Amino acid sequence: MSRQRADSQGSLGPDDEVMPYSDDETDDELEPSSEGEAEEAEVVHPPVEVKPSEVGWKVKANDRPYHHLPEFKKKIFLCFKKSRYSGNGIKTYKYNVLTFLPLNLYEQFKRVANLYFLALLILQSIPDIATLPWYTTLIPLVVVLGVTAIKDLVDDLARHRMDKEINNRKCEVLLNGRFQESKWMDIQVGDVVRLKKNDFIPADIFLLSTSNPNSLCYVETAELDGETNLKFRMGLRVTDEKLQEERQLAEFDALIECEEPNNRLDKFAGTMLWQGQRYPLNLDNMLLRGCKIRNTDVCHGLVIFAGADSKIMRNGGKTRFKRTKIDELMNYMVYTIFVLLLLVSAGLAIGHAFWYDDIGSKAWYLYDNKNQSSSYRGFLSFWGYIIVLNTMVPISLYVSVEVIRLGQSKFINWDLQMYYPEKDTPAKARTTTLNEQLGQIQYIFSDKTGTLTQNIMEFKKCTIAGHSYGTDLLHFTLLYITSPVDWSWNRYADRKFQFMDHSLVACIRSKKDQDVLEFFKLLSLCHTVMVEHNEGDLVYQAASPDEEALVTAARNFGYVFLSRTQDAITIREMDKETTYEMLALLDFNSDRKRMSIILKFPDGRIRLYCKGADTVIYERLSRHSKHKESTQAALDLFANETLRTLCLCYKDISTDEYEAWSRKHKEAQLTTANRDTALDRVYEQIENNLMLIGATAIEDKLQDGVPETIAKLAKAEIKIWVLTGDKKETAENIGYSCSLLTDDMQIHYGEDWAVILVAYLITNMMKCSFCPLQIDFVDMACECEAVICCRVTPKQKANVVSLVKKYKKAVTLSIGDGANDVNMIKTADIGVGISGQEGMQAVMSSDYAFAQFRYLQRLLLVHGRWSYIRMCKFLRYFFFKNFAFTLVHFWYSFFSGFSSQVAYEDWFITLYNLCYSSLPVLLVGLLDQDVNDKLSLKFPKLYLPGQQGTLFNYKNFFSSLFHGIFVSLIIFFIPYGAFLQTMGQDGEAPSDYQSFAVVTASSLIFTVNLQISLDTSYWTFVNCFAVLGSIAIYFGIMFDIQSAGIHVLFTSAFTFTGVASNALRQPYLWLTIILTVGISLLPVICIQFLHTTISPSEGDKIQRNRKKYEKQMEEEEEKKRVPAFQRGQRSRRSAYAFSHSRGYADLIASGRSIRRRHHGRSGPQDSIREVPQMEAENL
Secondary structure: OOOOOOOOOOOOOOOOOOOOOOOOOOHHHOOOOOHHHHOOOOOOEOOOOOOOOOOOEEEEOOOOHHHHOHHHEEEEEOOEEEEOOOOOOOOOOOOOOOOHHHHHHHHHOOOHHHHHHHHHHHHHOOOOOOOOOOHHHHHHHHHHHHHHHHHHHHHHHHHHHHHHHHHOOEEEEEEOOEEEEEEHHHOOOOOEEEEEOOOEOOOEEEEEEEOOHHHEEEEEOHHHHOOOOOEEEEOOHHHHHHOOOHHHHHOOOOEEEEOOOOOOOOOOEEEEEEOOEEEEEEHHHEEOOOOEEEOOOEEEEEEEEOHHHOHHHHOOOOOOOOOOHHHHHHHHHHHHHHHHHHHHHHHHHHHHHHHHHHOHHHOHHHOOOOOOOHHHHHHHHHHHHHHHOHHHOOOOHHHHHHHHHHHHHHHHHHOHHHOEOOOOEOOEEOOOOOHHHHHHOOEEEEOOOOOOEEEEEEEEEEEEOOEEEOOOHHHHHHOOOOOOOOOOOOOOOOOOOOOOOHHHHHHHHHOOOHHHHHHHHHHHHOOOOEEEEEOOEEEEEOOOHHHHHHHHHHHHOOEEEEEEOOOEEEEEEOOEEEEEEEEEEEOOOOOOOEEEEEEEOOOOOEEEEEEEOHHHHHHHEOOOOOOHHHHHHHHHHHHHOOOEEEEEEEEEEOHHHHHHHHHHHHHHHOOOOOHHHHHHHHHHHHOOOEEEEEEEEEEEEEOOOHHHHHHHHHHOOOEEEEEOOOOHHHHHHHHHHOOOOOOOOOOOEHHHOOOEEEHHHHHHHOOOOOOHHHHHHHHHHHHOOEEEEEOOOHHHHHHHHHHHHHHHOOOEEEEEOOHHHHHHHHHOOEEEEEOOOOOOHHHHOOOEEEOOOOHHHHHHHHHHHHHHHHHHHHHHHHHHHHHHHHHHHHHHHOOOOOOOOOOOOHHHHHHHHHHHOHHHHHHHHHHOOOOOHHHHHHOHHHHHHHHHOOOOOHHHHHHHHHHHHHHHHHHHHHHHHHHOOOOOOOOOOOOOHHHHHHHHHHHHHHHHHHHHHHHOOOOOHHHHHHHHHHHHHHHHHHHHHOOHHHHHHOOOOOOOOOHHHHHOOOHHHHHHHHHHHHHHHHHHHHHHHHHHHHOOOHHHHHHHOHHHHHHHHHHHHHOOOOOOOOOOOOOOOOOEOOOOOOOOHHHHHHOOOOOOOOOOOOOOOOOOOOOOHHHHHHO
16 A cells, blocks of 8 residues: 655654753744645645745855855954855864963963962062062962963863864765765865765765665764664655766755754754755754764765754853852952951051151161151052062962862773773763862752663563563572573574573463464564664664564564565564565554554454553453453562563454544545644544553663662762653653662652653743742752653753752752753753763763763762862861961061061072972872772761861861961961070070071971871871971072072072071070970860860761771672662552654655665575474473
8 A cells, every 4th residue: 555755753853742852942932843844755846935034044065166155154353254154174172373372371360369469470570569579479470370371281282182083084075076085174065975884974964865775874873862773864755866876966956945053953944946846854854963874885965064053063052161169169268368468468557657657767777768658658568568468369279279180180080990891981080170079969960861771671571461471580590590591493583682481482482372472473563663684684773772672572582573665564473484464553652652553464364463551551451351450460560670561462453444444544644734633533543442462571771880879879968860851651660770769759740849840840940030930849859859850851951950050059960971961961060971882972061971870979979079078178278378377477567667578588488389388288189088989988978078068168268267377476476485585505696587587487387297297187108208308398498598609699689698507506496496386286286186086077987997897898798799779679650661752653654764675585594493392391
């Protein structure tokens, strides 16, 4: 019988309702597709006058100059214009040779701290207020800018390499009448390209013709949507027939008029004007950049969108600059320090004005020959103190933070426990700015397919006529039957398929149970799978992994799907080949939740086979149907094990009944308005009074370690939300299998506001920028232990993340594997991409990437927690040591007439943060750990301080401030008291300013380096070397720069000649240094002792019992591991095993998908080798 060609809303075109797509607009903001777009592609429309305003994009085939006409140019700057058509080269790098230095400096000076120190440098060049030499600020500033610039350069070089690799890929382009090899970057809009099997598609291309019949082309879209099953596209019939040869392609001169470049992966609308006729174009005719050609030897296409205009590039979404909470807090603290600096400088300047009035102006020995008023001198003193006290705002803070983050990122990259050997995929930190934020995550938003699951389906169990088959491996082990079924008797069997129940094989081979035979016959016939013969092997291409798993199961049990044509299906039933005439194919959709096929048997009988969700099948069963109760019980048992179930049934139809129904079916097919609704009504009329055969149970395999990972993260009080485009039942099913949902949870659904939410609720909420509905949703959902949002588009995924960030001010993490997760990944505070077989688009947009979901627990509970603890400890100490260093100037000013005189030697001020105190704290920021990685994973509660932000906040900041004030008081006043009326060992008084500066500086260096030693939890040789080395470097440099030799060479720059050697040979001054350091550290030692004794933290308790816990873990590893998820704990209906997208029925019905049949089909057709019946029964 004649069939219509597949329409654009059939199986080839993703259904808007069920197919996830990435968009920056809602459906309401985009024009809905007109019904005319669903017309048959071979219908030729007469030319229509199109107004310029109606056509957004024009492409002329084989005509490069056409796209450079003035009408296609756009203004970019003043009178400069360029073509609106992008080249195919991509650019993700930021700098080139000419722009690196100016642009990088511009970006760095956008930081307030760098700009502040640049202003200080300018102030120091003014003689009247310069209290410190210019080099004390210039040298640290140059070091900071240089280190940051080198890091930015390394990152940008990596982007250059990646861009170069992609842009230099090769492709065949039709130039000057023949195909020539060309680089991707040289492809232009309007070029005709030739692609071969396994080639990546270089641009968005209109498919013209292929080597397959009817210009069918298979593509892998893993880069776009994370799906590994193949999709297919078709060329128009007219181009398939007329554009096969190189000469024909060279003469092709069609004009394509289509929509403007956009990021809708599920939609394309345009027309082709060629040879005076107009042909409609839709997504079925397009090959999108990022996809891969599969199972198609050669295809030809016309470039429509290139480079930045392609959908995958437009789909990347807006890149958001991500900043950690500690970054934000640190900036506010720097502003606070700056305010304190202004207040202190103003107070000291006022003090100088009063002091000059009372004392300075009357002391003849202080006369400087400048007739300046006390107020003006106070004004100059203010700027002088701004310079002197500038180290309160730490110049090396930001560069030190960058170095620590870079090191922490390298540790993530080098972690072998996050390396996936099967795919040779290590973990990758793609950013160096967010590591400590990993230790503060409160909400995780996860995709399902390819992220939690492997997207691999396995036929596990079934029930046939009330008898259940398929037993767990554990049960068989108890029965001493450990080997899976041997398929050697079936030469068509898929050797990878495993089944443990030998009784079902024996039953089917005995051919005694007609119900069993009918069961597998239905599986081999009722589907939309297509088959290829590859070197004698059968390769199935299915719309969903579920369909492929069912057909593969039937194949292994002796019912082998061999081929199909437009009107027939051929299968091998055990030892004979049979062809059935296909009268109608009633495809699956998300509303019907079932699919049916009407077949005419060789003996003339007409039978309908149907499979679908139990909820819809049971409603349509005949009252005479058997095995309802037993099948229902089996379904409940399968659901306990979170298996995906399908009910199978049939119906015998009389010839008269079929003919009457067929007339109605044809009328519905010809309907132009609401065709799908009309077809559904007709389907309902035939799908009734069904006879139940049994049910299947398929396992959607989780990735390894998913339940354990979710359980660990839940113990760390991290809430996990699953955002998926799947239907509600599928999402809930996976929720149970991965332990996200448990038996003791009360489940609520979207209509009642809680755990399982459907997409339309999210759509309604996002229509206003602020509404009570949004607040209610966030409040209610955040009260739940777990949330699953189903049927959501990528835009809605990003919206959910935004709502939680907006109303809960929580730190969020998104994890996904496909391009449909990119918006969600970019919206969250941390984006994680799963790399591997699902494509790399999510990885390219992520902050961190690895191959398996289970590595997330190590990323957060180990690396994230360590990074947070290290950064907090580093910042607390860094602020402390700078306050202790700088405030000595404050106390000294009371004894120097507030004259902006410095308390230290100039070079000590320059090198303090660079050489004398930087290395130990850097190593603490890189290496410190309170407990090891195993204990961090064993005790997830250790993660809580990061979520609560207790280790670094304004309380800790002011604690560091007061600690610094205390230490600066001790460091100044103890040496000051010791120097009063002191006589040295040689009878000389050592109480001069320079000796005092050396003693205070030495006391400070000892104090801050021993303080970091007290704060270090994890000692290594490197830490010890850094502390002792910093002290040694201080004394080595001090003796060098205070030697007579360097003074002779640079007289004005080095004025402390011989001070160190003179002062430090006095035992009295060494005693002063020891006393100062001891009094500075004694309170800290006492407070730490009392804190760990009276109120120990969780980490202190675990560290105290570390050996006991480590011994327990060793004993646990020796014991046999029990699976985290144990089946059979809950009687709950499982999801029906269908893909959430439509099948291939429309394409099959069109007849265009069927490959031309070879004269001799590969593979011998002999009968299957017989096995003695007794042996089968013994099995």
